[in-house]
Amino acid sequence: MKSLVLVKYVPDANSVFRINSAGTWVDESSLSFTVNDYDRYALEELLALKDGGAVEEVVALTVGPQAASSALRTCLATGADRAIHVRDDALEGSDPLTLARVIHQAIKDEGFSLILAGLQADDDNHTQLGGLVAGLLDYAYASAAMKLSLSGETMRVERELENNELQVVDLDLPAVVTVQTGINSPRYASLKGIMAAKKKPMTQLGLTELGMSPDSVGAGASKLKTVGFESPPKGKGAEILTGSPDEVAAQLIKRIREHAGVL
Amino acid sequence: MATKILILAEHSSGALKDISFELLGEAHRASADAHVVALLLGNGVSELAAELAKKGASEVIVVESPALENYSSDAYRHEILAAIASEDPDAVLIGNTPNGWDVAPLVAAGLMVPLASGCARIAIADGSAKCARKAFNGKFVHHVEIVDQRPIMATMDKGAAAPFDGETDGSVRTLEPTLDPGKLKSRFVETKKSESGGLDLSQASVIVSGGRGVGAPEKLDVIRELADALGGQLGASRAVTDAGWLPHEHQIGSSGVTVSPKLYVACGISGAIQHVVGMKSSGYIVAINKDPDAPIFGIADVGVVGDLFEIVPALTKQAKEAKG
Numbered sequence: 001m002k003s004l005v006l007v008k009y010v011p012d013a014n015s016v017f018r019i020n021s022a023g024t025w026v027d028e029s030s031l032s033f034t035v036n037d038y039d040r041y042a043l044e045e046l047l048a049l050k051d052g053g054a055v056e057e058v059v060a061l062t063v064g065p066q067a068a069s070s071a072l073r074t075c076l077a078t079g080a081d082r083a084i085h086v087r088d089d090a091l092e093g094s095d096p097l098t099l100a101r102v103i104h105q106a107i108k109d110e111g112f113s114l115i116l117a118g119l120q121a122d123d124d125n126h127t128q129l130g131g132l133v134a135g136l137l138d139y140a141y142a143s144a145a146m147k148l149s150l151s152g153e154t155m156r157v158e159r160e161l162e163n164n165e166l167q168v169v170d171l172d173l174p175a176v177v178t179v180q181t182g183i184n185s186p187r188y189a190s191l192k193g194i195m196a197a198k199k200k201p202m203t204q205l206g207l208t209e210l211g212m213s214p215d216s217v218g219a220g221a222s223k224l225k226t227v228g229f230e231s232p233p234k235g236k237g238a239e240i241l242t243g244s245p246d247e248v249a250a251q252l253i254k255r256i257r258e259h260a261g262v263l
Numbered sequence: 264m265a266t267k268i269l270i271l272a273e274h275s276s277g278a279l280k281d282i283s284f285e286l287l288g289e290a291h292r293a294s295a296d297a298h299v300v301a302l303l304l305g306n307g308v309s310e311l312a313a314e315l316a317k318k319g320a321s322e323v324i325v326v327e328s329p330a331l332e333n334y335s336s337d338a339y340r341h342e343i344l345a346a347i348a349s350e351d352p353d354a355v356l357i358g359n360t361p362n363g364w365d366v367a368p369l370v371a372a373g374l375m376v377p378l379a380s381g382c383a384r385i386a387i388a389d390g391s392a393k394c395a396r397k398a399f400n401g402k403f404v405h406h407v408e409i410v411d412q413r414p415i416m417a418t419m420d421k422g423a424a425a426p427f428d429g430e431t432d433g434s435v436r437t438l439e440p441t442l443d444p445g446k447l448k449s450r451f452v453e454t455k456k457s458e459s460g461g462l463d464l465s466q467a468s469v470i471v472s473g474g475r476g477v478g479a480p481e482k483l484d485v486i487r488e489l490a491d492a493l494g495g496q497l498g499a500s501r502a503v504t505d506a507g508w509l510p511h512e513h514q515i516g517s518s519g520v521t522v523s524p525k526l527y528v529a530c531g532i533s534g535a536i537q538h539v540v541g542m543k544s545s546g547y548i549v550a551i552n553k554d555p556d557a558p559i560f561g562i563a564d565v566g567v568v569g570d571l572f573e574i575v576p577a578l579t580k581q582a583k584e585a586k587g
Contacts, residue, residue, distance in 0.1 A: 017399060125396075128367065135373055136372050160361065164459065164520060223376070225410065230404050246577050
């Protein structure tokens with residue numbers, strides 16, 4: 001069984017973010033990028049299925065600029081067998097539906113039985129790419145998986161709901177599943193893995209290879225357009241205490257007594 | 264011509280979920296001439312339909328089938344697409360909830376229309392929409408526009424929109440289900456509780472929580488000692504439970520437990536939206552974080568910008584003294 005993980009190269013979530021001068025997104029120029037956290041868990045699920053013999057091949061795919069190949073190299077070093085990098089300057093500014101169309105075009109003839117992705121990307125939080133790809137492929141779909149178990153042609157998925165509830169669903173393969181963080185403990189690349197990754201194939205696909213025209217993608221073709229980006233309203237905001245640790249502790253004790261009725 | 268807005272009602276265990284009324288409220292605010300239609304999928308849900316007709320829907324469309332007794336992505340996708348085909352709405356609003364974010368992209372792909380997800384507000388006019396949505400886990404508001412699409416599609420964040428607060432005298436009608444239960448690619452099996460060791464933070468009157476800023480599992484003792492000194496329970500953000508530093512039952516937030524203690528102390532927690540929705544109704548909120556821009560300070564009552572490993576032990580010491 002061939003499997004695919006969709007990964008995104010995103011700014012490290014622990015970064016200090018500033019809005020760019022155009023006011024359209026964060027200023028990415030000084031940020032360090034990494035594999036989207038959710039996607040690491042998705043890759044680990046496939047590697048575990050491969051370890052168990054249920055999956056023969058694990059392929060990693062990303063859409064992004066040159067630098068995003070680093071995310072694919074991380075996947076290869078961690079255990080993926082090959083990688084597909086969809087890259088074209090004309091893709092800049094594509095909305096999720098446009099990206100899903102591009103991914104669909106790149107993979108529709110591959111015959112993947114199982115496609116995993118992270119529930120969402122840590123930067124844009126769109127929470128829809130996996131579902132869009134499932135819809136375009138007409139595959140079964142489930143989101144926010146906290147457990148996967150494969151039996152024959154059926155994938156049982158435990159989906160995370162609210163208030164500590166899980167919903168168990170059965171999907172007929174082929175299927176797309178997005179995973180939640182915490183579903184497993186993602187492994188790290190070993191030195192041996194990093195060396196081996198250098199010999200693993202990474203295919204570059206541009207719009208020409210995909211048979212798509214530049215007019216059909218990118219900001220121009222996308223119907224979901226960014227028109228502004230700002231910090232959220234501050235709300236009432238906390239009273240900020242200052243002083244030495246002992247001084248602020250004393251002030252906190254006073255307020256906790258007065259306002260919370262504790263102590 | 265009125266602007267026809269279809270909302271997907273959500274329900275479980277025989278009751279409508281809050282998001283249903285929030286979607287009705289937002290649909291009325293989204294357009295000055297909104298005609299709000301609620302789509303209710305289920306089995307034996309006529310009472311819920313009557314409630315929707317009173318609490319914001321001008322029309323309620325009910326599709327009933329044993330295959331809709333419980334949510335499944337394929338059954339819902341099929342019937343939502345069928346309802347959109349027959350009703351031809353200008354816009355479709357769905358909750359950004361576990362089932363909403365599951366089915367919404369399948370519907371969007373079926374229609375080849377864009378989806379604005381995780382919105383707090385939406386304004387619809389002349390076939391276009393302006394939406395305010397969250398990005399970077401709530402650190403920023405991302406304003407997007409959907410231009411000239413039918414239908415406009417968006418998912419709305421839970422708790423972001425006020426529920427409809429008037430009364431309506433809506434009509435209820437039935438659409439025949441069109442799905443073939445034998446052909447569904449996804450099938451509901453059961454709903455169950457995640458495994459837990461019996462801790463119930465929802466009843467705690469004092470909670471002290473640690474987040475990513477705690478840095479390492481052994482350092483949680485600093486947080487635990489403060490919780491003990493205040494007579495409270497130990498909570499955590501998702502980063503801590505995902506890393507396995509604490510069991511899942513300690514997790515506070517949208518996917519964990521929702522709490523409203525008298526006192527909530529957030530240590531090294533940035534305040535991602537997923538955490539905040541689970542604790543924002545606490546009586547008094549104290550935040551300790553080294554990042555002055557952390558969103559947690561926006562909702563806390565009192566905050567300290569600094570190293571939690573200096574401040575929390577000092578607070579623990581004085582709390583012990585205060586208790587005597």
